Amino acid sequence: MSEVVITVRGENEVRIAPERAIVTLSVALDGPDREAVVARTLALAEPVREGIAAQEKAGAVETWSSRRLSVRSERPWSNDGTRLALVHHASVDFTATFVDFAALSAWVAEVSTGDGIAVNGTDWILTPETRARVEQEVASEAVRTAVTRAGAYAAALGLTKVEPIEIADAGLITDRGAADMAPKAMRAFAAPPSGAGLELQGDDITVSATVEARFVAA
The missing domain is CATH 3.30.70 (Alpha-Beta Plaits)
Structure with a gap:
């Protein structure tokens, strides 16, 4: 093949x-x-x-x-x-x-x-130091997820060698139509305060990362 x-x-x-x-x-x-x-x-x-x-x-x-x-x-x-x-x-x-x-x-x-x-x-919010550290950890794990997924696809095809050739934030590899719908590659946000009054127990802050990667399998 x-x-x-x-x-x-x-x-x-x-x-x-x-x-x-x-x-x-x-x-x-x-x-x-x-x-x-x-x-x-x-x-x-x-x-x-x-x-x-x-x-x-x-x-x-x-x-x-x-x-x-x-x-x-x-x-x-x-x-x-x-x-x-x-x-x-x-x-x-x-x-x-x-x-x-x-x-x-x-x-x-x-x-x-x-x-x-x-x-x-x-x-x-998070402190700048915590935010930077967490964003880096989350992005690294997103890359590992992509590598694992590519390996699973290759194995299903009976291929054993998988080499990365391209990796980017979400939407930078796919076409523009898909990019417009893709989530941001990195974000950190908290729920806004309620209009009814001040929320004194802040929701957990979500930090997420999405990457796209292209591999050659043989």
């Missing part, structure tokens, strides 16, 4: 618990008096800033940041099409990366009861 070209796909996927939680929240107020709205917003934002700084000092927060006060004004429209009195909006946004999820839960339960404070959501 002459040489046979075998093209296969190898996949692998692992799930790993998140290591960090990036929380975003806003302190925002509005009203007819610009100075009063600004002063009240700043007053409400200060204990939030102090609380996050205390969490950082205790080791529960890795990094955090806050944006400068944002102020805008508008004249809203009434239902009958007339312009209403000027309304002023002021806000301060915060972002904090928690490493202690128990502290995160307690902090959110406390801070979310404050006036003008909205916890916008959370992003559950």
Whole structure:
């Protein structure tokens, strides 16, 4: 039997618990008096800033940041099409990366009861070091899966020698139509926060890899 070209796909996927939680929240107020709205917003934002700084000092927060006060004004429209009195909006946004999820839960339960404070959501992630290591391990296992699959095809044909001639991320070997439908070769993601509120127990993060490989069997 002459040489046979075998093209296969190898996949692998692992799930790993998140290591960090990036929380975003806003302190925002509005009203007819610009100075009063600004002063009240700043007053409400200060204990939030102090609380996050205390969490950082205790080791529960890795990094955090806050944006400068944002102020805008508008004249809203009434239902009958007339312009209403000027309304002023002021806000301060915060972002904090928690490493202690128990502290995160307690902090959110406390801070979310404050006036003008909205916890916008959370992003559950891995550290860059863990993500890089896991992605490499998952990709290597996907390649091994492709090699095993090609060997099985060759054995079914009564062939014993299998040599790789091409390997690529999913969609780079197959035609464009198939590539458009192929999953990404590498991805890491967490479930987004629910619109109903902040999810304090992050889902495991899925890290997956898909490769395509071409072999010559004889």
